[in-house]
Amino acid sequence: MPDMPINSSDEVSCDLLVVGGGINGCGIARDAAGRGLSVILCEQDDLAAHTSSASTKLIHGGLRYLEQWHFKMVRKALQEREVLLASAPHLIRPLRFVMPHDAHLRPMFEIRAGLFLYDHLAPRKRLAASRTLDLHRHPAGTGLDPRFRRGFVYSDAWTDDARLVTLNARDAAEHGATVLTRVRCEHAERRADDWRVSLAATTGSAAPMTVTARALVNAAGPWVAQFLHERTTLSAHRTVRLIKGSHIVVPQIFRHRFAYIFQNVDRRIVFAIPYEHDFTLIGTTDVEHHGQPQDLAISAAEVDYLCATVNRYFTHQISPRDVVHSYAGVRPLLEDESADPAKVTRDYALELDTQQGAPILNVFGGKITTFRRLAEEAVDQLCTVLGMSAAAWTGLAVLPGGDLPGASLAVFLRAIAHRFDWLPVAVRERYARAYGTRIVQLIGTARNLAMMGEEVLPGLYEREIDYLCGYEWAQTARDILWRRSKLGLHLPPGSEAHLDAWLSDRGFGVTSQFISRRVQDLKM
Numbered sequence: 001m002p003d004m005p006i007n008s009s010d011e012v013s014c015d016l017l018v019v020g021g022g023i024n025g026c027g028i029a030r031d032a033a034g035r036g037l038s039v040i041l042c043e044q045d046d047l048a049a050h051t052s053s054a055s056t057k058l059i060h061g062g063l064r065y066l067e068q069w070h071f072k073m074v075r076k077a078l079q080e081r082e083v084l085l086a087s088a089p090h091l092i093r094p095l096r097f098v099m100p101h102d103a104h105l106r107p108m109f110e111i112r113a114g115l116f117l118y119d120h121l122a123p124r125k126r127l128a129a130s131r132t133l134d135l136h137r138h139p140a141g142t143g144l145d146p147r148f149r150r151g152f153v154y155s156d157a158w159t160d161d162a163r164l165v166t167l168n169a170r171d172a173a174e175h176g177a178t179v180l181t182r183v184r185c186e187h188a189e190r191r192a193d194d195w196r197v198s199l200a201a202t203t204g205s206a207a208p209m210t211v212t213a214r215a216l217v218n219a220a221g222p223w224v225a226q227f228l229h230e231r232t233t234l235s236a237h238r239t240v241r242l243i244k245g246s247h248i249v250v251p252q253i254f255r256h257r258f259a260y261i262f263q264n265v266d267r268r269i270v271f272a273i274p275y276e277h278d279f280t281l282i283g284t285t286d287v288e289h290h291g292q293p294q295d296l297a298i299s300a301a302e303v304d305y306l307c308a309t310v311n312r313y314f315t316h317q318i319s320p321r322d323v324v325h326s327y328a329g330v331r332p333l334l335e336d337e338s339a340d341p342a343k344v345t346r347d348y349a350l351e352l353d354t355q356q357g358a359p360i361l362n363v364f365g366g367k368i369t370t371f372r373r374l375a376e377e378a379v380d381q382l383c384t385v386l387g388m389s390a391a392a393w394t395g396l397a398v399l400p401g402g403d404l405p406g407a408s409l410a411v412f413l414r415a416i417a418h419r420f421d422w423l424p425v426a427v428r429e430r431y432a433r434a435y436g437t438r439i440v441q442l443i444g445t446a447r448n449l450a451m452m453g454e455e456v457l458p459g460l461y462e463r464e465i466d467y468l469c470g471y472e473w474a475q476t477a478r479d480i481l482w483r484r485s486k487l488g489l490h491l492p493p494g495s496e497a498h499l500d501a502w503l504s505d506r507g508f509g510v511t512s513q514f515i516s517r518r519v520q521d522l523k524m
Contacts, residue, residue, distance in 0.1 A: 014038040014178075015386060017197055017213035019185045019227060021045075022052035023161070024348075024363050025219035026168035026179075027375035033175035034397070035379060035390035040211060041169070041177060044184035044202055046479050048165035050293065051221050052368065053483050054329020056247065056271055056284050059084050059092055059369050060156035061121070063261070064269050066114050071121065073347045077369045078122035083395055084372065085126050085157055088167065088402040089409055090436030092159040094127055095273070097261045098140040100148035100313055105263045108150070115154050130154035140258040143314055153258070158273065161368055162483040163434060166472050167399040168371075174400070181473045188216060188232045190357045215359045215382055222293030222332040224362060238349055238364050240332040242290070246298035247283030248306050249275060249325040249489065250318050262313050270309040276486050279324070282306050289330050298328045325489055334365030348374050352381050359385045401436025412436070422448050427459055434485060442467045456502050457495050460487060469508055476500060476509065 014037075018029045021043025029041040043049075061078035062070070084092050101108060115130035133151045135141030140153070169179050186198040186208060195216045200208040220227040222242055228234045253272065260272040268286065275281035285302045303320045311317050334349055348366035352359060361382060366374050376392050383390055404412040413432055416439060420428055423443075431439045442464060446452050453462025460480070468474035468484050477499035481488035488496065503509050 011196075011210045011212055012040075013194075013212045014040045015214045015388075016040070016217060016382065017042070017185075017195065017211055017215075018217040018219055019188075020217075020219035020221055020223075020363075021047040021165070021169065021179070021181060022050065022219065022221045023048070023165050023168070023368050023371040024221070024366055024374055025217070026165050026172060027371040028217055028219060028363075028378050029177045029179070030168045030172040030175065031372075031375040031379040031392070031394050032382065033172045033177035034393050035383065035388070037379075037383075037386075037388065037390075039172065039177035040180065040213070041172065042180045042183045042185055042199055044182070046181055046475070046483060047169055047179075047473055048162040048483055051329045051331060052165045053162035054245065054247075054327050055161045055368055056245075056273070057159055057161045057281070058095075058156055058271070059159050061118060061369070062367070063114065063118055063154070063156075066117060070347070071117075074118070075121040076373060077367070078118070078124070080370050080373050081127075081157055082123065082125060084159075084369070086407065087372075087394075087397065088159070088164070088399045088436070089404050089407045090401055090412070090433055091163055091167065091399070092157050093409070094155060095158045096128070096153050096155055096258050097271075098133065098135075098138075098151055098153050098258050099261045099263070100135060100144055100151040102148070102263055105265070105267065111152055115152055118154060124155075127155035127157070139256045140254075140260070142256070143254050143316060145313060145315055148313065158259075159368075160434070160486070164368070164399075166484060167401065170400045170472065171397075179473060182475065185227070185231055190232065190234070190360070192357050194358050195360070213358075214386055215361065217378065217382075218360060218362045222330045224332060224364060228362065232360075234353070234360065236351060236362055236364075238334065238351055238362075240334060240364055241288070242293060242330045243333050244287045244289040244296055244328055244330055245284035246287075246302045246306075246328040247281060247326060248298070248303060248323045249279050249281055250322045251280070251324065252278055253280045253310070253314060253316055253318070260313070262309055264309050264312075270306060272310055276489050279489060282310055293330045293332075296328050296330060298326045302328075332365060350374070350378055350381060352385065354385055401438040403437050409433070424449075424459070427461075430459070430485070431464075441471070457481075457487070457491055457499060459490070460485075460499075465503075469503075475503075477503065 016032050016037050016039045018025045018041040025041060029039050033039045059081050061074045065074050119129050131153055133153050135144055135148055135151045173179050182202045183199050184202050186200050189196040195213045197211045198208045199211060218224055218227055225236055225239055228236050262270045264270060273281045285305060289296060307318050349364045351362040361378055372394055416428060416432055435442055455461055468480055472484055474480050474484050477496040481496055
């Protein structure tokens, strides 16, 4: 199903309308389209504009959840960790985590038992097992306070969360789904056999379009309950708690390849992760959020908390003055009885309602690691109620660009170094990790740097911008510099404004005319 203009005067029909362009919405759209359902996904902002680009960017089981006896959830996440490592080896990479032991917080035997369980709750084919460390002899001990002599190392994985969302949307589109960004669901009317939904661009004056869908998926994340209340006449049986998680980015604290997991005196944990070559990513916090999901920013108290936590461990001390970038996101966690925000479950629930008419599936909670499993379970339920028979398929599928030779990033890097030796090394390696084998489509017929077009910003060539706008729904500088890439961290002040002006001069940007020009009529 090709894309559509948003100002169509005629009704368009589909099997499934997905509201929400975060990781869960895009994962559901991908799975459903791959099973043969006609799918439309609408997102009122950019893909991954909120929660799904504001995570710690880990693909992990959640070691700390074992302490809360969430064994089933951790096992599910560890199983998915293996699946995702295979599905996008260019974008998801193994990462070893070092935990310095602080005897005042947890005894050695307790941590050792927890790590043994973490290693064995699910099959582990690609990652090394945990072990104890002498931090005075290990590279990861360099820079730590000498009082930390013993520690542990274990394996998890890291990803670029916003790009993972985009790859799911790209795969959904390549299986026939229509993906509409900057398009809001204004109203959804439930009828006996379908939903009649009004969609409108969030910019410009284009007339709304009407979609009839056999089923509706509410994957609005932090807005899941608000969507039901304001855009439909329904209410949910479950609720979510909005927990703010904030992160800071500081200049590189350590130079080795290991990450850290630090225990704090409040028994919460904070990660310090190698980030974008030159930086260290530190997070996260757990703070109850009572405002609107879009109205949030990291607080001074959170910055102080994160600095103080890492300063307990490193000899090199940091302060708020060292923070070069920060971000905050609201995690829509499934409501439970936990008084401590850090202990609210990270599991998910799917609420399928078929009682009063056409089906609606509401998605509550979840974490980035289990998005594929959540999507598979969601589409299983939807296929049943829609009377469709289609087997699950994403468990063995690769995401766009993930079909690396031998599933090896190292082999792929050597191959493209030979094929594209005229590209600057930093650009070539960034392309490899972001686009995988899709680097061929991005570069196209270019045979030298001049053929990549104008270097609009350092390391950002016109050809990549064309690819991001044409294939990955990017429309603004922020889409390109902070979500499709992390180039914003490396560029001088004023770069975002310069790129927005460049896009506007060439007819790109957030306008209804641009959105309509990029898509075709469904009925063609």
